[in-house]
Amino acid sequence: MSKIHLFMLKFPFHLLLLLSVIVPFQVISQSENTEQTILLTLKHELGDPPSLRSWIPSPSAPCDWAEIRCAGGSVTRLLLSGKNITTTTKNLSSTICNLKHLFKLDFSGNFISDEFPTTLYNCTNLRHLDLSDNNLAGPIPADVDRLETLAYLNLGSNYFSGEIPPAIGNLPELQTLLLYKNNFNGTIPREIGNLSNLEILGLAYNPKLKRAKIPLEFSRLRKLRIMWMTQCNLMGEIPEYFGNILTNLERLDLSRNNLTGSIPRSLFSLRKLKFLYLYYNRLSGVIPSPTMQGLNLTELDFGNNILTGSIPREIGNLKSLVTLHLYSNHLYGEIPTSLSLLPSLEYFRVFNNSLSGTLPPELGLHSRLVVIEVSENHLSGELPQHLCVGGALIGVVAFSNNFSGLLPQWIGNCPSLATVQVFNNNFSGEVPLGLWTSRNLSSLVLSNNSFSGPLPSKVFLNTTRIEIANNKFSGPVSVGITSATNLVYFDARNNMLSGEIPRELTCLSRLSTLMLDGNQLSGALPSEIISWKSLSTITLSGNKLSGKIPIAMTVLPSLAYLDLSQNDISGEIPPQFDRMRFVFLNLSSNQLSGKIPDEFNNLAFENSFLNNPHLCAYNPNVNLPNCLTKTMPHFSNSSSKSLALILAAIVVVLLAIASLVFYTLKTQWGKRHCGHNKVATWKVTSFQRLNLTEINFLSSLTDNNLIGSGGFGKVYRIATNRLGEYVAVKKIWNRKDVDDKLEKEFLAEVEILGNIRHSNIVKLLCCYASEDSKLLVYEYMENQSLDKWLHGKKKTSPSGLSWPTRLNIAIGVAQGLYYMHHECSPPVIHRDVKSSNILLDSEFKAKIADFGLAKMLANLGEPHTMSALAGSFGYIPPEYAYSTKINEKVDVYSFGVVLLELVTGRKPNKGGEHACSLVEWAWDHFSEGKSLTDAFDEDIKDECYAVQMTSVFKLALLCTSSLPSTRPSAKDILLVLRQCCHSGSTCRRAGNEFDIAPLLGDTRYIYSYKE
Template structure:
């Protein structure tokens, strides 16, 4: 909430207080208290103006009333110390704002002595533990905000005993217990924010319907179950109604919208600073969000009577039936989002006539009929998303004149007619997605300056690609498959420097491909298959640096395959059904491309592994010979051949059954290599037996297989079983192949190849002799041999640096950053020299270019390593890996497992933080198996870095490059004493005496390059 809101609330409170004469400055006692307070808070530079020579009433952080200090505004002052008891020596203190600092410890019960405190804001700090059961001793509070901390446990029933409390915010914490129905006893409560807490599954107490003064209710993401209570029809003051992202079921109560003058307001998440003061109720702002639940039944007709309804979010439920006709006539409607339901019927024609629509999102339903013609009548429509329905007819011409459009999606419907010419040139339009309809017409020469995505596949569009396509300069994705396009592909299309995906397959293009590819440096997918293209394959295709998918099949290409194509790191290649000739590039003679050259009778290979003839076969009948000599040679050859055949038959019959079985099905397996291999798929398939099994994980089994007589081994992860792969495992397999197949680093496990069939996927890696880090740290808890070797500290530090190098490379030096999303000790593998390598990329995500974060549809990762922001946002960035790596550092120095600290309901991170905040010696918690005086300083340093990496707020965590810089500064060299790479580096100031709020700017001096070893 903004400072304005706080001021208005305090002003309202102050009106009721008798006005007293205002003196120029507070008493000397209060000046002394404030100067002592400054010292106890660690003398933060942000309050350097506090001094004995000026009046506190002139300090910007102080407000005085009647000659006494009544307000302390210490928001965002970089305070890292605990709240000192002396703060309550300010006897008239009514207002205390400590938000957006780094204050550690438990809830400050010392504030109980502030007998006049009315406004308390502790949000966005590092508080932990449970809310005290006697919190109601702060009996004078009118406003309490403890949001954005790490509080956990239950909300005590005493929270319902505040006699005058009007505002309660507890959202964005780690409360994992229950919340009490006694909250309903807060008869003066007007605002209640409980969102994004992992409470145990609970129904909404019916008693909440008694909060008749409540105008703001925010319970998104609180694990709610059951139905929406019918008692909510008593909430006659309700303005903000948000129960989204829960597991609510049943129908939407029609009575909920039956009371008179109802105004439901939904203020967008994470924008509490813009909360609407009570004073502007007259504006009747009306917004509602009950999306992302399991609600069923129809949408109540009552929604159509809410004349001030503005935001309407019912998406991602199981709602059925037709839309209430009255909704389209609401005069204030701005955003209408009902996608991902089972809604039917036609759209009321009044949509957009009476209100200025900004978003109309109705996709993935069963709507029929035509689009309303006035959706952009107000001139502010930004998003029209109506894909995957049964809509038909033409696109209204009025939408072609809508200059405000940014996103236009009508794919997977039954639309026909021509695409309005104005739509192509709509000033701000960036995405035009119309695939799988029946549109006709031709492509324009010019499009919107902002157009980055055009998807028009599976329509009836015709004509050629205009030479003016060179002006489509922002185009990134162009999908035009399966239309009636014809003519030559113009060279101007190669001028598009941002193009990543180009699909022109299934058309009637003819002529040659452009021979000079000028600007396709970002192109990774090119498909022009099933056309009438001819001539040679342009050699320039082999110089495209990012190309990984190439399909030129079913055309009339002739000549040889350019050698440069063999140099590409192609994931898929199809040159089948052409008129190609000559020898294929050596690199393409690989089982990964077994079916890439079919129906090219003049192609050959020297020692073909793919389905081609041997290039030497043409010369075997070059010269006639005498009949007698021929018979002699034939008899001799036949004798030798029979002997060899008999020997081979005996040999193969003696082989074990499983190897024969694997060879029988070799036709069904596809091998894709990413390195030069000295083995084939037969070596792998025949040895997937229990004797070689070394591990079992959530996605499959892991085998160790020897590939030659020297004892060289590989690790094989088998994903799937006798049944078909589910969608999740398919996604994990694809992510692993996509990422590990395209990156190389000495601290990232090497993916040699993948072998796939319809029901199973095999990933073949280099074998890591010393398995995973967690076995060495926690092996005695997991049936590891009791005589295991304990990793000494220098080996642990070496492992930490190696893993940091791998993550640093992923985050900072890959062409597009990669988030691992499942960093943990079991995914850090160790070779025979204990070099660490990051493994298991099944949950990893490649960030979009130029993006700082990525939207996740589901939470990924492992319990104990998950960053707290996963609980309240779907947008994450590389800082989630930093958090998980911080947990690994704490494991290395304490020897403890992330979810087992011998405490009840507390993880390693919380346990370590509590220890630090209680001013205990860090040495007490270090692993006694390796702790000794010579390495104590280094272990304490790594412990502190682990604390910093696991900060609750992502923005206050360092980057992996900065973490690596600090760790490398302590590396030992050849067994010598630890030497500091940068003499200016000191980890001690990070946490201060309390071990909490580190100075985030400390890491900013890091310039370490992530790749400190040779890539491979």
């Protein structure tokens, strides 16, 4: 008997039984350990991200790891979405595909860069692949069909470019294809029509695709449920087959394209269709009548097209309709009463049309209305009685119509109301008392009606904006107004208010704008100002105010706009006004005396002190008597004549000496500055005193001094004669075929820009012009461009831009734009405002630069036709797509993009999911109700600044509104930014911020994009 057999006989039976159990267990553990090893290797390839620190070897691993799903003891799902993984696809070997049973791989929401990972071709069982929201670039491989088992493919929100490969049409199992928000520049492949199992197609936000019609082959996608093709550069008509063949469609989004023609009637035969979005196209004709019963449409958006005709009454058959958007078309006729019978209707927007008649009297009675926006039409009659029956109404926006009569009592008993905007109508009578004290009301705009009666004894504290200008309100400015402790904007101009300005009004710490012009107010201005730390605008002209200008007014830190004209104010102007930074000051038509403060002895304030017979100035160019003349003692006639002769002789001698000195200096200066014995070849236009020499100027235009270059030429840093001082010299290459007329226009524009004087605009010191080139000499900005600090290498430096610095930069740029748009005569439009044209000095003070595209306007607000597209991509407003007539609102749009860069840290051409630009990403982020703090730049995200950053983000949205007329002016922007600077100076959590939309009076999108 062998030793082994002998051993088995002696071995206890229970140990043999235990051994029989252990052996198979060890086999299974070895299998699990193999997948565990694969995943640990993968973790290392991914750079050992902290988010995967829980991946630790153990007997139960990897199936107990949060990111892993197993079936039958094998890994089937690898879920790594949003794990902050930063790597390249080159670091990904075929390790993943060693997981033989893996069918779902999710890498979305990370920072994976480089090209499409072709190593995944080895994953033979992969059915679900999600690589969205990463930094992948380059083309999608032409042989992508090697992933033949895929049923789900999401490559959205990356930087893929080139053609969408036709091979995608060779994935027979594909049910979901998402390629949204990339940089594809080819055509939409018709081969997608071969995907007979496709249910979801997302090609949205690929505006670089070649303009083309919707492929006819898409008619074969009979299983398609969702077609999401927003902003794909589609053209032509919507195919009729959509309604006849694609009968499974539940969501159709063709918005923001160039579609023309009429809306197919067959769309209203799709019984499963719930969401139909065709807004922002060029669709024309009438809205088709939905004649079929049983349709499931819940959202219908035909806004911003050129639809005509009336609203079909058959829309009342869409019993599931929740949202109806027909705004900004050419619709006319009456609003059909059938709409008031829709039981689910919540959002009703038909503003900016030509609708007439009255609102249906039962509107709101049978549904739960949330928003009604009917502004800018020709509607008349009274507001319906039942709009708030459902108790959910938050907005009544009905301005610029012909409504009349009294405001109904229900409007004062609707606790959900957040805004009432009925300005520019014919309403009359007293405002229902309950409206003033409505608990949630933030914005009340009643201007330009015939409302009368006294102001209320109490206003609820949540109200931030009250506009009652151009009505017939009478009596005193009620102390009750001061109960609105959150009040930001109060405009009561041109009423019949009387009495004194209540001292309690100065307790409103958040008030930024106070307008009481054109009333019958009397008495003195409040001598004690308690809490007006945020007040930036005070207009009290055309009243009967008396007394002196209180010294307390000179310590208001934000005051920039002051109008006290046409009153009876007397006494001297407080000398402390010297310290204030006014962008507008008007003290004319009063009884002021003495001299004006030194700060105002310049032409910028030449019209600020008119009609004050006892005022004087030292600057003879200011339209006031000269203080020296007023104080000169009286002489006899003979003495006066003698003195006059002596003074005349002195003047003649001084003029002769000055002429001689000027001629000598000019000759020497020309010899020193033009250099290389080519004085005659350079035409010099000087705007500031320079101290450059031949050696360090013309001879210094070398590569050693080069600091920038572009299509225009090169920029050099040149040392002056003063130690440590420099200028920036921009050398512009001339076109040889430039005619004399264009040359004269260029020099004329340079001269105008050279005479612009503002602390937030880079100084143009002089211009050298020759046949071959032009040299523009600017002041040198030590910290270069904002673009480099936000998006360049400086972004990662320890001294990167903090939020307070960014906010100050925004205020500086706004001050420059305000000067250009409102103070220059004629006004200046920059046309290329962007972060690379915003320069920073040694103290990070912002200055606007590069006026190479600037044009003059004869009158502010009047459009000026430009012959060619100007500006930079990412900053160009949408109106450039359909019009060459532009005004100052193009600068406002571009500045809005800069504000988004400051808040988010993102580049103007890089948005996020569903968007191809920063502007679109920001609007999408806001409209989807996402937390705004998630949009903030991680480098500066701080709870202490959340209030300010939120307000600036919202301001940026208003600046980038698609309609120029809804964008704020530079004046409004400056006021808001200054308010932001003071509203968030203490640490407060986001959510307590003031609402930026009521602050600017925004009406159109206040609820369309409500957070």
